[in-house]
Amino acid sequence: MVNDARGTLLAVRETVQSELTSYLTLQREYLSGIGSELIPVCDALESFLLEGGKRLRPLFAYAGFAATGKVATAADIRAFTSLELLQACALIHDDLMDRSDTRRGKPAIHRHFENLHQQEAMNGLADQFGEAAAVLLGDLALVWSDHLLHTSGVENSALLSALKVHDEMRIELMAGQYLDVREAGERSPSVDRSLRIARYKSGKYTIERPLHLGASLAITDEAERKDLTNILSAYGLPLGEAFQLRDDMLGIFGDPSVTGKPAGDDIREGKRTVLMAMTLERADQTSAAKITAALGREDLTVDQIEEVRALITATGAVKVVEDLIEGLLSNALTAANSDEIDPSARELLIELATSATRRSH
Amino acid sequence: MVNDARGTLLAVRETVQSELTSYLTLQREYLSGIGSELIPVCDALESFLLEGGKRLRPLFAYAGFAATGKVATAADIRAFTSLELLQACALIHDDLMDRSDTRRGKPAIHRHFENLHQQEAMNGLADQFGEAAAVLLGDLALVWSDHLLHTSGVENSALLSALKVHDEMRIELMAGQYLDVREAGERSPSVDRSLRIARYKSGKYTIERPLHLGASLAITDEAERKDLTNILSAYGLPLGEAFQLRDDMLGIFGDPSVTGKPAGDDIREGKRTVLMAMTLERADQTSAAKITAALGREDLTVDQIEEVRALITATGAVKVVEDLIEGLLSNALTAANSDEIDPSARELLIELATSATRRSH
Numbered sequence: 242m243v244n245d246a247r248g249t250l251l252a253v254r255e256t257v258q259s260e261l262t263s264y265l266t267l268q269r270e271y272l273s274g275i276g277s278e279l280i281p282v283c284d285a286l287e288s289f290l291l292e293g294g295k296r297l298r299p300l301f302a303y304a305g306f307a308a309t310g311k312v313a314t315a316a317d318i319r320a321f322t323s324l325e326l327l328q329a330c331a332l333i334h335d336d337l338m339d340r341s342d343t344r345r346g347k348p349a350i351h352r353h354f355e356n357l358h359q360q361e362a363m364n365g366l367a368d369q370f371g372e373a374a375a376v377l378l379g380d381l382a383l384v385w386s387d388h389l390l391h392t393s394g395v396e397n398s399a400l401l402s403a404l405k406v407h408d409e410m411r412i413e414l415m416a417g418q419y420l421d422v423r424e425a426g427e428r429s430p431s432v433d434r435s436l437r438i439a440r441y442k443s444g445k446y447t448i449e450r451p452l453h454l455g456a457s458l459a460i461t462d463e464a465e466r467k468d469l470t471n472i473l474s475a476y477g478l479p480l481g482e483a484f485q486l487r488d489d490m491l492g493i494f495g496d497p498s499v500t501g502k503p504a505g506d507d508i509r510e511g512k513r514t515v516l517m518a519m520t521l522e523r524a525d526q527t528s529a530a531k532i533t534a535a536l537g538r539e540d541l542t543v544d545q546i547e548e549v550r551a552l553i554t555a556t557g558a559v560k561v562v563e564d565l566i567e568g569l570l571s572n573a574l575t576a577a578n579s580d581e582i583d584p585s586a587r588e589l590l591i592e593l594a595t596s597a598t599r600r601s602h
Numbered sequence: 603m604v605n606d607a608r609g610t611l612l613a614v615r616e617t618v619q620s621e622l623t624s625y626l627t628l629q630r631e632y633l634s635g636i637g638s639e640l641i642p643v644c645d646a647l648e649s650f651l652l653e654g655g656k657r658l659r660p661l662f663a664y665a666g667f668a669a670t671g672k673v674a675t676a677a678d679i680r681a682f683t684s685l686e687l688l689q690a691c692a693l694i695h696d697d698l699m700d701r702s703d704t705r706r707g708k709p710a711i712h713r714h715f716e717n718l719h720q721q722e723a724m725n726g727l728a729d730q731f732g733e734a735a736a737v738l739l740g741d742l743a744l745v746w747s748d749h750l751l752h753t754s755g756v757e758n759s760a761l762l763s764a765l766k767v768h769d770e771m772r773i774e775l776m777a778g779q780y781l782d783v784r785e786a787g788e789r790s791p792s793v794d795r796s797l798r799i800a801r802y803k804s805g806k807y808t809i810e811r812p813l814h815l816g817a818s819l820a821i822t823d824e825a826e827r828k829d830l831t832n833i834l835s836a837y838g839l840p841l842g843e844a845f846q847l848r849d850d851m852l853g854i855f856g857d858p859s860v861t862g863k864p865a866g867d868d869i870r871e872g873k874r875t876v877l878m879a880m881t882l883e884r885a886d887q888t889s890a891a892k893i894t895a896a897l898g899r900e901d902l903t904v905d906q907i908e909e910v911r912a913l914i915t916a917t918g919a920v921k922v923v924e925d926l927i928e929g930l931l932s933n934a935l936t937a938a939n940s941d942e943i944d945p946s947a948r949e950l951l952i953e954l955a956t957s958a959t960r961r962s963h
């Protein structure tokens with residue numbers, strides 16, 4: 242059974258890839274008709290969207306649809322695919338805001354356009370051009386995500402039903418993103434605040450809302466799908482938090498050759514994660530001072546990062562976070578096994594839950 | 603008749619203001635429920651949206667609707683109002699990309715949040731926080747604009763009809779914005795390229811597409827409104843270019859107490875406008891060198907700006923641009939008087955055309 246679910250997810254992932262490819266080909270035609278200056282925009286977004294990405298949000302939307310017992314059509318999968326374009330906006334703007342240099346081992350979009358500016362010896366400031374390009378490419382990806390959803394070919398009633406979930410998801414995403422940015426400005430970390438951010442940025446945006454979006458395309462009457470919506474939340478919210486906690490772990494202990502990010506990236510960026518808040522809550526004064534001094538220092542050596550990692554582990558925070566992930570995962574799996582979920586979707590939800598929390602990138 | 607049209611536009615403007623106020627009140631309730639940290643986001647967007655703005659795009663959408671002979675309902679005006687939220691996104695991101703300090707005489711959004719960071723002695727870099735906030739507030743305004751359109755209360759068929767125009771408009775906007783940013787990187791100015799940017803950023807986005815959006819809400823069948831759509835383009839495209847040319851003039855000769863921007867702002871920013879391209883095309887070598895040296899220098903004195911203004915006028919470019927504006931306006935007015943336009947909308951279109959091109963801010 243597990244292998245069947247894996248096979249299904251793999252097939253959906255391939256369809257998402259081919260839908261993205263088709264959509265971007267159409268848009269390239271359209272934009273290059275406006276002006277050849279727009280070709281680098283198409284190149285950059287194609288590379289960003291087609292050369293990586295776990296396609297988690299479309300997969301969760303697929304699972305939310307399957308949970309109703311219905312079978313998704315090509316038009317439905319096109320609608321799910323739109324979530325990858327929204328995610329591209331979130332990542333491009335995120336990298337800009339964090340001033341990150343890389344994404345999946347390649348230059349972040351703002352760095353890529355900064356490099357183009359320099360290579361072509363353009364007029365003006367290269368960093369300003371890079372930043373402006375990242376703002377606009379993110380905006381364009383956001384508008385494209387809407388456009389792909391609207392033109393997916395799903396029935397009008399399904400589209401109208403999906404728009405409601407979709408809007409709510411995007412407002413929550415922006416709110417969560419702001420809370421995350423705001424958190425970096427706090428004088429001291431907080432486990433509670435970081436958990437709330439994880440809930441909005443990942444629990445809701447990455448998992449719960451994509452599941453709801455899928456279900457809303459299959460059952461257009463909100464009242465009719467209410468019980469299912471609630472169970473999908475009972476599955477999605479804890480899983481989303483667990484997903485974010487796994488991200489926290491990978492941001493500190495992840496293998497750069499697998500994550501595509503520098504070793505100990507969250508330490509160098511001084512990111513206010515739940516793991517870090519728990520670490521500082523538990524650390525003695527000496528360790529806390531050492532860790533705090535290292536946070537946000539981009540020039541840390543591999544040895545220094547290794548030292549911080551050891552200090553974090555020594556506080557016991559890693560074990561607490563791993564236990565928390567297992568507990569949240571177990572709650573999600575209980576929900577996946579409830580009667581409201583169509584049996585045909587159960588293995589999909591279990592497979593997705595496992596891969597979202599036990600991943601290495 | 604002209605006074606009637608003015609009265610109508612004034613009344614629509616007031617309705618737009620009250621619809622924005624209601625929408626923002628609802629969103630404040632929702633966001634502050636997520637976290638009190640989001641209150642400054644609501645404050646800033648309320649101030650940005652309610653304390654200024656000509657409401658041009660909703661007014662043109664209203665006129666496009668009226669051109670069908672139908673009378674817009676409260677729901678329709680709510681749908682038109684969504685364009686102000688889209689425009690807020692464009693302006694907030696524009697100011698960030700241009701690194702502008704002010705908007706309508708007040709700090710630009712990124713500066714406002716930079717100031718908040720300093721006032722509250724927050725952790726981290728104030729400018730990075732300001733930039734991140736501007737990225738996210740722009741994104742939020744974009745998502746809100748969609749949400750307000752979707753929840754405006756217009757019939758489903760009207761909404762579906764509008765989505766198509768709306769998506770096309772937003773893709774064109776982002777393309778035009780990129781061309782504009784890209785233009786600043788060119789080694790030398792070009793009248794043709796600047797005119798194309800004016801066509802996308804202003805002709806289409808500010809005037810033609812809002813008119814089409816209005817018409818698409820009134821007549822949902824695309825084929826049925828084809829002739830009207832074409833006439834609205836014949837009115838909107840030249841008018842939009844004229845609008846942008848007036849902007850070029852105000853960016854150099856505008857009165858700061860009326861425009862809310864520093865004197866000679868486009869000179870200090872080194873903006874690549876049609877007016878500037880025409881100036882440099884016409885200037886002799888000495889004048890061209892003097893003007894080019896002044897472009898992009900933020901420390902110019904009032905006397906130096908006055909000197910550049912005199913050099914620009916001396917090339918004859920100002921007269922060429924003013925003549926061009928009059929010619930484009932005359933084309934727009936001819937279209938406004940054609941039979942496809944319902945007589946009840948004629949004076950509205952004429953009044954809007956005049957105020958868009960003979961304005962002082």
